[in-house]
Structure formats: structure tokens, C-alpha cells
Amino acid sequence: MEQYTIKIKLLTPIWTGDADRKNTTLRETGIIGSLRWWYEALIRGLGGTACDPTNTNCNGDNHCDACELFGCTGWARKFKLETSFNYTYTIPEVWIGTREKRNNRYLKRKVDGFMSDGSIVLTFIPLKDISKNEWILLNSTFKVIEDYGAIGAHISQGSGVIKIVEDNLPYQNEKCRQLYKSKNSLASLDKFFFYKFKLKFKEDISKLINNKSFWTHTQEDNQFKDNWDNWRKLWENYDFLPIAFHIRDSLRHLENDKNKRHDIFGELGKGSKVFVSHGYKIDTKTVEFRIWGYEIDSYLLSPIKNNLESNLKQKLFSDGEDLLKNCVLKEEKSGNKLLEELK
């Protein structure tokens, strides 16, 4: 059978490990799982059916549009995915401490994942006939991920921003069809928002790292050990700045209601409806980052945009010094607008 490839470059580390935090190799299942999540959101946004794979009635011939391509019990996935790459590196360890104590102690959160030497080739090997419409949906899924989202796990905590270097999948420039089926209440692209920000510092980022200017932990946590050499490596070798936790911190207190906050941000990033990327390099003083999410009350969206700069000034740096030149909203898109463009 014919094979089709898509080549990607990682802008922030990718995480494809499993729940017990093992991420020892780039796993196809991790990529497929994430692709499926976005594909489902796209299908629901277009009015099609996509079950919740963790709680599904799909079985055999009786299945939703997402299971049609990705498979379910009694119906095999229509393709096999293989990955190839020169070399992947587990990124050097960088930890960020929590600002407040949880259960009487400070916790540490790890910035983690792989970066690769050169690009990663994803090869799709069809095992059954993949319809034209499914290729279009798959291409559109990659487009959404590349332009506004991220791929793999831990994408609410910075991982998985990619650039598509070369796309050889069929039907790349064709539009998605509106689908007409019953809807369910799961993550649907029409309920998403997407923001891209440009963050410019007053000094070169290498200098800020050398000066230990970024916030990593509260001074009260005397157990915490910094790893500035590794910050330097992430920036100099991998072109990204590990600030997803700082950005999340800047967003958390926009919602005062604790229950709502847990619903939106999850517990330590699990089940989060808000996703944030690390900063990937634009130039020596500037990074870009993404914030996106779904089913967020509209009253929270304008504070995300308008208060972000002042919140970041407070959360990014260790001693309250203002080293931020500005934080500019570069692009915003509603899920509905994005769907219109894909249709």
C-alpha cells in the first residue's frame, strides 16, 4: 500500500509517555491519541459525531465518525503510524516550584519531554481505504495543531508546539464538509478560543537567564535547587523558554471562584480546559506563546487578553523587577471562525 508522510519540527518539547510519567521514547500511540482528540473536536465542530473514547458505545460496524478512522472495539484503525527521526533528546531537567503550599508543602513541577535533532517524519500507512473526506479532516487537524494548538500529552503545560516542514498527505488544500448528525456535549472546535502572544523582554533572554531573573520558586522553599545551566541549554540548544507554568500562574486568579477554577484549570494541569505553551524563540529578546481552550465563559476571555501583560510582569521574574518590554496579542481566533476557514 502507498504511504504518506508529514514532516514536523518541534518548537517545544513533545511528550508521548503514559500516565505513570514514563516518557522514554517517542511513542506513536501518544501521537495518535492526541491527533484523535483534535480530530474529534473538529468533527464535533463540523456537526459530526465523535464519541468519548473513554466511555463509548461504539462497537463494530455501529460507530461514530471518529471511530471510523481511529477504530474502536470490533473495528480496527484505518492506518498505521510510524515515526522516524535522527535523534531525540530528553531535555535537561528544569523545575518550577509552586507559589503556594499545597497540603503544607511546596510542590515542584517539571518541564519535560523530548526535543529532536532535525525533523520528525510521521508516516501514515493505510490499512483500509481512507476516504477523501477523512484525509481532508486529518489535514485540517494537523493545520489546527500547527497554527494554534499542540500535539501529544502535557499540552496544557507547554509541550507539543510544532511546525509542519513538509506535508505529503493527500487532499491538502481541500475544504471540510459540514456534517449533519446529532451533537453531544464533548469538546467541540466551535467552543474553542485561540490566542497567540508575542512576549518581548527588555534584555536578551540569555542575559536574563545568566542573571537568574526568572521566577523559579518562593524564597521560603529552602529545599528547592535551581538549575540555571539547564535553563540556558533549553534556550540555547532548543530555542524555547520554559515559561508555561508562569503563564498558567498569570491566568489562574482571573477566576475567583475556586470550584470554577478547578473546572477550568484542572488539578495540576490534569483535565485542564485551558492550554498554554512554553515560549518558542522569535529572536534573542522575543518569544511567542499560545493560550487556547474550550468552554471558557466569555467573561474570562477579555481579562485573559487585557490583564495578561500586567499579570506576567508579576509572575515571570524573581524579584519583582520589570524586565518585560511588552506582551502583544499577535493573533486571536474563535473556533467558529477557524471552522469557517476550514470549510
Ligand SMILES: [Zn+2]
Ligand atoms: Zn466512536
